[in-house]
Each structure stands twice: as C-alpha cells, then as structure tokens.
Amino acid sequence: MTVHVIDPAAENLKPPATSVGVVGWMRANLFNGVFNSILTVLTLILLFQTLPPFIKWAFIDAHWLSGDACRGADGACWSVISNNLRFIVFGFYPHPEQWRPLLAMLLLVGLLFYSQNRSRWNKPLAWAWLVGLISMGILLKGGLLGLTAVESTQWGGLPLTLLLSVFGLTAAYPLGVVLALGRQSRMRVVQTLCVIYIELIRGVPLISLLFMSSVVFPLFLPEGVTLNKILRAQVAIILFTAAYIAEVVRGGLQAIPRGQYEAAESMGLNYWQTMRLVILPQALKIVIPPSVSILISAFKDTSLVVIIALFDLLKTTKSVLSDPQWMGFSAEAYIFVAVVYFVCCFFMSNYSRRLEKELDTSL
Amino acid sequence: MTTSEPVTQPISEKPQQDDDPIIEIIAMHKWFGEFHVLKDINLRVTRGERIVICGPSGSGKSTMIRCINRLEEHQRGKIIVDGIELTNDLKNIERIRAEVGMVFQHFNLFPHLTIVDNLTLGPIWVRKTPKKEAEETAMYYLEKVHIAEQAKKYPGQLSGGQQQRVAIARSLCMKPNVMLFDEPTSALDPEMVKEVLDVMISLAEEGMTMLVVTHEMGFAKSVAHRVLFMDYGQILEENVPKAFFENPEHERTQLFLSQILH
Numbered sequence: 001m002t003v004h005v006i007d008p009a010a011e012n013l014k015p016p017a018t019s020v021g022v023v024g025w026m027r028a029n030l031f032n033g034v035f036n037s038i039l040t041v042l043t044l045i046l047l048f049q050t051l052p053p054f055i056k057w058a059f060i061d062a063h064w065l066s067g068d069a070c071r072g073a074d075g076a077c078w079s080v081i082s083n084n085l086r087f088i089v090f091g092f093y094p095h096p097e098q099w100r101p102l103l104a105m106l107l108l109v110g111l112l113f114y115s116q117n118r119s120r121w122n123k124p125l126a127w128a129w130l131v132g133l134i135s136m137g138i139l140l141k142g143g144l145l146g147l148t149a150v151e152s153t154q155w156g157g158l159p160l161t162l163l164l165s166v167f168g169l170t171a172a173y174p175l176g177v178v179l180a181l182g183r184q185s186r187m188r189v190v191q192t193l194c195v196i197y198i199e200l201i202r203g204v205p206l207i208s209l210l211f212m213s214s215v216v217f218p219l220f221l222p223e224g225v226t227l228n229k230i231l232r233a234q235v236a237i238i239l240f241t242a243a244y245i246a247e248v249v250r251g252g253l254q255a256i257p258r259g260q261y262e263a264a265e266s267m268g269l270n271y272w273q274t275m276r277l278v279i280l281p282q283a284l285k286i287v288i289p290p291s292v293s294i295l296i297s298a299f300k301d302t303s304l305v306v307i308i309a310l311f312d313l314l315k316t317t318k319s320v321l322s323d324p325q326w327m328g329f330s331a332e333a334y335i336f337v338a339v340v341y342f343v344c345c346f347f348m349s350n351y352s353r354r355l356e357k358e359l360d361t362s363l
Numbered sequence: 364m365t366t367s368e369p370v371t372q373p374i375s376e377k378p379q380q381d382d383d384p385i386i387e388i389i390a391m392h393k394w395f396g397e398f399h400v401l402k403d404i405n406l407r408v409t410r411g412e413r414i415v416i417c418g419p420s421g422s423g424k425s426t427m428i429r430c431i432n433r434l435e436e437h438q439r440g441k442i443i444v445d446g447i448e449l450t451n452d453l454k455n456i457e458r459i460r461a462e463v464g465m466v467f468q469h470f471n472l473f474p475h476l477t478i479v480d481n482l483t484l485g486p487i488w489v490r491k492t493p494k495k496e497a498e499e500t501a502m503y504y505l506e507k508v509h510i511a512e513q514a515k516k517y518p519g520q521l522s523g524g525q526q527q528r529v530a531i532a533r534s535l536c537m538k539p540n541v542m543l544f545d546e547p548t549s550a551l552d553p554e555m556v557k558e559v560l561d562v563m564i565s566l567a568e569e570g571m572t573m574l575v576v577t578h579e580m581g582f583a584k585s586v587a588h589r590v591l592f593m594d595y596g597q598i599l600e601e602n603v604p605k606a607f608f609e610n611p612e613h614e615r616t617q618l619f620l621s622q623i624l625h
C-alpha cells in the first residue's frame with residue numbers, strides 16, 4: 001500500500017507553455033499541418049500581389065486636397081472627398097447652419113461613448129439621453145431658441161443616416177419585444193394579430209414598404225394633411241425592423257426553461273414583473289448575437305431611403321459624383337462611404353461582444 | 364432510496380385539528396386534456412402540520428401540490444388556502460402565491476441574478492419591502508441555510524446542494540405560511556442530500572407548515588405528522604408515519620414500500 005504525502009510545494013504549478021515566442025506562435029497558428037501551411041503560403045502570395053499596388057494607389061500616389069492635379073494622375077483622388085466633405089456630410093442643410101447637425105452628431109457620439117460602460121447606466125443617464133435626443137431634434141429643426149427653422153426636406157447626409165438609424169433601432173427594439181411577447185400570449189386575439197403583423201411585414205421587402213409609406217400612404221390621408229417624408233420613412237424602418245427583432249426575441253423566449261416562469265410566478269410576481277425581471281433579461285441576453293446582426297443590417301438598409309428621394313450619406317456622395325468636375329472618382333467616394341458604414345457597424349458588433357461577456361454569469 | 368436515519372419520534376406533536384385549516388382541498392379533480400390526473404382529492408392541512416406525500420412516478424403528486432399555488436389549474440372542486448379560494452381571480456392567485464413558498468426539484472434559481480438578488484426579488488416586488496431591509500432579511504436566511512458567504516456569487520457557481528438551500532432561503536424570504544417541496548433532493552448527488560434535508564428539518568423544528576413530496580423515507584419517519592400515499596391520481600392511504608410504514612393497509616402501498624425500502 002502506498003501512502004501519498006501532500007507536498008505543499010507541488011500543488012500549484014504553472015500550466016505548461018505550449019507556444020513560446022514568435023516562432024512558437026507561427027508554428028501553432030500558421031503552420032500547424034500541411035493544409036494550413038499551404039493556405040498560409042497562398043494567402044501570403046495573394047497579399048504580396050494585391051497589397052503593395054493598393055497602398056501605392058491609396059496612399060503614396062494619392063492626391064489629398066488639390067482638385068485639378070487629380071485628372072490623369074495615377075493614384076487615388078481623395079480630393080473628391082475633401083473638397084466636397086461638407087456636402088457629403090450635411091447634404092442641402094444651409095451652409096451657415098451646418099454647425100447645428102455637427103453639434104447634434106457630436107452629442108450623439110458623446111452619449112454613445114459615455115453609455116458604453118454598463119456601470120454608468122442609471123436614472124440620470126436615462127434623463128441625459130432624453131434631454132440629448134430632444135436637443136438633437138431642436139438643433140436639426142430649429143425654429144426655437146432663436147435658431148432659424150430648417151425644413152426637413154433640407155436634411156441630409158450623415159445626420160440623416162444617423163437619425164434614421166438611431167431612432168429606428170431604439171424604437172424598433174422595444175416594439176419587437178412587445179410583438180414577441182404578444183405572439184407568445186395566451187390571449188388568442190393578441191397572438192393572432194401579432195402573427196399576422198410579423199408575417200405580413202416579413203413577407204415584403206423594405207423597399208416596397210418605403211414606397212408604400214411615401215406614395216401609397218399619403219393617398220389615404222385627408223386633403224391638406226401632409227406627413228413629413230422623413231417621419232414616414234422612419235416609421236417604415238421601425239415597423240420593418242421590429243418584425244425581425246420580434247422573431248429573434250421569440251426564439252430567446254422559447255429557450256427559457258418553464259421552471260423559470262414557475263419559480264417567478266410561485267413567488268407571486270405578476271405577468272409583467274415575471275417578464276421584465278426574470279424572463280426577458282435572460283432571453284434578450286441569449287439573442288444578443290442575432291439581434292446585433294439585425295441592427296447592423298437595418299443600419300445599412302437605411303441607405304434604401306434614396307429611392308424615396310431622401311438624401312442620406314450614400315445619396316449625397318453619389319450626387320457629388322454627378323458633378324462633371326468629379327465624375328469618374330467613384331471608387332474613392334464609395335470607399336469613403338464604406339469606411340464610414342464600417343466604423344459604425346464595427347462599433348456595434350464590438351460593443352455587443354463586450355456586452356455578452358459582461359452579462360455572462362455562468363462562471 | 365432511504366436514508367439510514369433511525370426512526371425517531373416526530374419532532375413535535377401534530378397540532379390539534381382546528382376550525383381554521385391553512386389548506387383545504389375539497390373533492391378536487393383535474394384533467395390534462397382527456398386524461399384524468401387527479402380524482403376526488405380531499406385534504407385538510409392544519410397550521411403547523413407537516414405532510415409527506417409519496418407514491419409511484421406519474422401518480423399525480425407534483426400535480427396535486429402544484430394545484431395549491433395554481434401552477435396547475437383544477438377543473439372541479441375547491442381549493443382554499445389561508446381562507447382564500449383559488450379561482451381565476453388573478454389578484455387572489457398572486458396573494459396566495461405570496462403566502463405559499465415552493466421549492467422545486469431543479470431549484471429554478473434565476474441564473475442572471477446574484478444569490479442575494481435572487482432572494483430579494485420577491486420581497487422587493489411583491490411585498491414592496493425596501494431594498495435595504497430585503498437584503499438584511501436575505502442575509503439572515505442565507506446564514507440560516509449556511510451559505511451567507513456565497514451571497515455575491517451567481518447560481519451557476521454553486522453546487523446542487525447549495526443551490527437548493529438557496530432556493531429554500533429564497534422562498535423563506537417571502538415569509539410564507541406554507542412551504543411546498545416537490546422532490547427537493549432527487550436531483551442531488553447523494554452526499555448533498557443530507558445538507559438539504561438538515562435545512563428542512565430545522566424548518567420543521569420551527570413549526571413551518573410543510574407539504575413535501577419525497578422518497579426520503581427517513582425524513583418522512585422523523586419529521587412528518589402524516590404520510591399520504593398517492594396512486595392513479597388518488598390519495599389511497601394516509602396515516603401517521605409509524606403506522607404507515609409498519610402496517611400499510613393498501614396492497615399498492617405495501618408493494619410501493621417494499622420496492623422503495625430496499
């Protein structure tokens with residue numbers, strides 16, 4: 001019989017180092033196995049073929065500011081952006097007033113950045129958002145506090161894109177959650193209405209909804225009543241996105257075990273308390289990844305408002321390209337727009353990943 | 364499936380029958396669709412009484428105690444809890460649920476809340492207790508189930524036995540008049556069963572009214588005032604533990620006991 005003596009020094013060993021230094025890392029990540037090595041080499045060749053010419057075009061030979069030198073030059077002509085930046089960003093918003101949408105956007109970005117940290121989510125912050133959103137509206141619209149009124153037909157560019165997205169997504173999410181709850185409801189009428197709504201909206205492309213909102217919907221309004229075009233597009237986007245959110249949230253609700261409802265109800269919590277305090281926090285956490293996919297695609301889909309003649313960021317950029325002086329520089333212009341969209345979407349998905357990690361209570 | 368506890372005297376004498384039963388079930392029937400799960404259930408539970416319910420799987424034990432707090436709806440007969448009859452009136456149902464604590468086989472803690480938040484949820488939202496007071500109560504009951512040092516953890520970080528003790532504490536925080544237990548130890552590893560039973564025994568010592576569905580016959584012998592045997596959706600036999608285990612009358616009970624006491 002052997003007796004094991006516990007040696008205190010032997011208890012806590014460091015885990016063995018599997019990869020050391022650059023070579024170790026490369027062996028583990030790039031050249032582990034024949035197939036991966038071939039892939040690595042092929043990728044490197046491809047990069048060598050494409051990257052240097054692109055860098056030369058985009059940076060080394062590029063023209064940044066001068067408008068005239070661009071014609072016939074080899075490199076990229078970023079002047080198309082720099083010379084038209086104000087129009088691309090602000091559209092037809094009156095020149096002397098363009099500080100107002102700029103301030104509104106800075107306010108938005110500031111609030112978004114401040115709210116990133118979940119420990120700062122409290123009542124004052126909610127009020128700050130409310131005040132912030134209202135002042136953004138006042139800044140854009142004017143007509144108050146000595147600001148000259150700017151018709152919404154003149155709004156455009158990045159502020160319009162952000163406006164449609166931020167309001168669209170923040171309104172669509174709660175609406176989607178309510179629809180998902182309605183679809184799970186034991187009340188037949190509520191359930192049927194929600195199913196009909198969700199299926200109808202999901203069966204139609206966003207473009208046709210936008211068309212309907214701008215062309216068909218006004219036909220039903222009484223004579224003389226006009227509804228702001230942006231508002232109509234906004235409503236279409238909200239209704240559309242909410243239907244998709246609803247289905248995703250429903251999936252999350254179904255993943256919650258019955259025992260959770262029973263435990264909550266057996267304490268005497270009522271339906272809304274059960275949902276708000278127990279079920280939704282868990283269900284919404286599960287559906288963060290698919291929700292973010294929907295929010296990202298909804299964000300990009302706001303560019304479809306061009307078809308009802310709203311000048312969002314993509315449309316203002318396109319209009320610049322129709323100016324004879326800048327015709328033919330579409331690559332540069334579209335790369336710029338793509339970068340702006342990418343930055344926003346990257347922020348969203350990055351943030352959602354962090355949120356997921358923070359909300360993980362399994363360990 | 365029995366614990367090796369010796370047959371001891373019940374902790375306290377059965378309270379006298381009074382005219383104010385805490386639970387009264389009168390000629391209650393329940394169907395799941397066409398299936399008649401509960402047939403003519405009659406039960407009167409005195410304040411402070413402890414009842415153990417046993418019977419084979421599928422006999423309707425869970426369904427019966429779940430009817431008491433309306434997790435299942437009965438179709439015929441009457442259930443009166445603490446003077447309030449269970450009807451479709453939501454307000455009554457919520458009032459009764461607040462008075463009746465329930466402990467489940469699979470604990471059903473809320474995984475997104477810390478232990479202490481699990482315990483304060485009911486008091487804060489149902490009883491409208493101020494947060495600070497609710498937390499003090501929570502800590503008091505966590506001490507009682509010997510788990511106070513885990514208050515800031517999440518349920519997923521606790522063992523099964525610890526989770527079940529938290530679940531018991533969570534029910535106690537609502538200051539219930541009755542506690543229902545639905546097989547509280549059958550999802551636990553054997554070495555954790557005792558720690559949960561100990562908590563239940565100390566609860567019994569304090570005079571809590573308890574209805575316990577369990578196969579822990581040792582617990583039944585030492586703690587119960589009455590043991591009910593259910594089969595085919597009926598209460599086939601009921602007796603004080605000593606007589607129930609030594610001289611079961613019904614042959615189904617004899618068969619069941621001979622299987623389970625091995």
Ligand SMILES: Nc1ncnc2c1ncn2[C@@H]1O[C@H](COP(=O)(O)OP(=O)(O)OP(=O)(O)O)[C@@H](O)[C@H]1O
Nearest residue numbers: 395396398400418419420421422423424425426427
């Ligand atoms: N929601 C339901 N719908 C239909 N039938 C059900 C439902 N819940 C339970 N049953 C059936 O009712 C009967 C009684 O179930 P119940 O859960 O009360 O049994 P039990 O005595 O608690 O058994 P166990 O010891 O396995 O927990 C079983 O035959 C079961 O299949």
Ligand SMILES: [Mg+2]
Nearest residue numbers: 424425426546
């Ligand atoms: Mg059961």
